[in-house]
Amino acid sequence: MEMIRASELVYEYEQRDDEGNVVGMNRALDEIELDVRPGQFVVILGHNGSGKSTLAKHMNAILVPTGGTMWVNGRDTKDPRELMNVRQSAGMVFQNPDNQIIGTVVEEDVGFGPENLGVPTEEIWRRVEDGLRAVGMIEYRAHSPNKLSGGQKQRVAIAGVIAMEPECIVLDEPTAMLDPDGRKEVLRTVQELRKRKNVTVILITHYMEEAIDADAIYVMEGGRVVMQGTPREIFGRVDELKRYRLDVPQVTMLAEELRRRGLDIPRGILRREELVEAICRLS
Amino acid sequence: MIREITIGQYYPADSFIHRLDPRVKIVCTLLFLISLFIQNSLLGYLIATVFLAFVIHASKVPFKFIIKGLKAIILLLMFTVVMNLFLTKDGAVLVRFWIFQITEGGLKLSVFMAVRLIYLIIGSSLMTLTTTPNALTDGIESLLRPLNKFRVPVHEVAMIMSIALRFIPILLEETDKIMKAQIARGADLESGNILQRTKAMVPVLVPLFVSAFRRANDLALAMEARCYFGGEGRTKMKPLLYRRQDYLAYAFVAAYVVVAFVVGRFVPFHIWIF
Known part of the structure; x- marks a missing residue:
């Protein structure tokens, strides 16, 4: 069974003028087909306004499709009785680290999700500890979130999601507001989580480098999925990516340029070592 | 300027008072405030002073820190004292100049009023100084829960x-x-x-x-x-639980209120006009 599946998913909203009259329909998502299997690491790439965040909000039933269906862990997100289960199955981490921390103390914030689920007190404490350990923030448990760095705040937010014990974590541009150090820190945490907890991870981003380790990549543009495949397949199509205003990693770009100048280098080089190897093999 | 106001600030320390359940502190503070208003005699205020001194000592909050909280009400304090002093006409006249006169009743009222106000502020800032804002909201929530029946x-x-x-x-x-x-x-x-x-x-x-x-x-x-659907069906990570020390504190404060009331009201003890 798929962890997350979308079929002919459409999301439309009314476009209004200044007086509030409906002047037309805006199609934010158009016939999306998506299949994410348990344990997979899926990256959804797209430029601003491509609809990727709207899609993310569907996975948590914050938005429900106006057409087609979205299933999370086999549950239809349109069914209001399944709302709690859907949100528990697919935890969500948002972009702004400040605006998603509710507690005034780190551990209390991590406990917020389990509290909402009605988990007994001792079990909450166990989960909070487990969550904070998983993101390496256990020594900050009694701190105020205001004194943490952006990357640390995002790790706390991730711990808050883990404490709800979801099967799947959706990260909606978790690194967009962080400095390079914070970005690395958050990505490393996500990778470790994947290894240790074997959760499904869906990462929404516009940084191509974050997609290198993905099992599958979806590229979105104008509310549609325009490209789909493994990193190697996607990164091999440099021109197409550029058309969707996505920055290809430098190594991939360099390899592509060299290939075009007639060197025998394979398509879709993702890492520096691969390029070095390919060049060494040339002579 | 905002930093100068100590009312509503938390002073981290590890003391008996800090460890008390927030509900105890809220209720006891209210009891203390009531005790200040149900009696009006020198002896009653003396007892209140001893009680306050004891609690301040037990709280391990530096006295200077508490006094700082009074700065915010200095204007109000002076205003009440002056008004009571000159506008109350009760008993023998002590001083008279131009159109102003100070009577015995006026002096007594203004002094007692000032003491009342000062103790009121010290008492309530002691509560906020020893309780984290979070514990305070938890305490208020728990104490006001009966209002749920009235759809609050x-x-x-x-x-x-x-x-x-x-x-x-x-x-x-x-x-x-x-x-x-x-x-x-x-x-x-x-x-x-x-x-x-x-x-x-x-x-x-x-x-x-x-x-x-x-x-x-x-x-x-x-x-x-994160599955927040309002208060229903929620559990608490840090539920409020009364322990032995909390019952002790309740008993202690209740005893103080009774003593202050009885002694302050019925034991005749006067020095000069007070």
Whole structure:
């Protein structure tokens, strides 16, 4: 069974003028087909306004499709009785680290999700500890979130999601507001989580480098999925990516340029070592 | 200036008072405030003084820190003292000059009123100094729970309070940022009279409000995403539980209130006019 599946998913909203009259329909998502299997690491790439965040909000039933269906862990997100289960199955981490921390103390914030689920007190404490350990923030448990760095705040937010014990974590541009150090820190945490907890991870981003380790990549543009495949397949199509205003990693770009100048280098080089190897093999 | 006000500030320390259940502290503070108003005699105030001194000592909060909280009410204090002193006409006249006169009753009332106000502030700031804002909201929520029957959204109000507490430092920081941004654009926030300065705050307040609403929207989404559906069916990570020390504190304060009331009301003990 798929962890997350979308079929002919459409999301439309009314476009209004200044007086509030409906002047037309805006199609934010158009016939999306998506299949994410348990344990997979899926990256959804797209430029601003491509609809990727709207899609993310569907996975948590914050938005429900106006057409087609979205299933999370086999549950239809349109069914209001399944709302709690859907949100528990697919935890969500948002972009702004400040605006998603509710507690005034780190551990209390991590406990917020389990509290909402009605988990007994001792079990909450166990989960909070487990969550904070998983993101390496256990020594900050009694701190105020205001004194943490952006990357640390995002790790706390991730711990808050883990404490709800979801099967799947959706990260909606978790690194967009962080400095390079914070970005690395958050990505490393996500990778470790994947290894240790074997959760499904869906990462929404516009940084191509974050997609290198993905099992599958979806590229979105104008509310549609325009490209789909493994990193190697996607990164091999440099021109197409550029058309969707996505920055290809430098190594991939360099390899592509060299290939075009007639060197025998394979398509879709993702890492520096691969390029070095390919060049060494040339002579 | 904001930093000078100690009312509502938490003073971290490890003391008996700090460890008490927040409900105990709220109820006892209320009892203490009531005890100040149900008697009006020298002996009663002496007992209150001893009680307060004992609690301050037990709380390990430096006396200087508590006194700082009084700065905020100095104007109010002087106003009440002066008004009571000159406007009460009761008993023999002590001093008379021009159109003013001070009577025995006036002097007594103004002194007692001043003591009452000072103790009132010290008592309530002791509560906030020894209780974290979070524990305080938890305590208020738990104490007001009976109001749920009258459809007062107690849980929601407590949630709003604790979120407000969390966002105060963030919004302060943001205000600072916006002010600097506007100053960099040539805004003059510091010169001119009060009216001009108030006007100059508009370009600071408007973006602050816009960003506060945006934050509120984001936060609401984040809370929903974490399965928040209101207070029903929620469990607590840190439930409030009465322990032995809490019952002891209740008994102690109740005893104080009874003694202060009985002694203050019925034991005749006077020095001069007081």
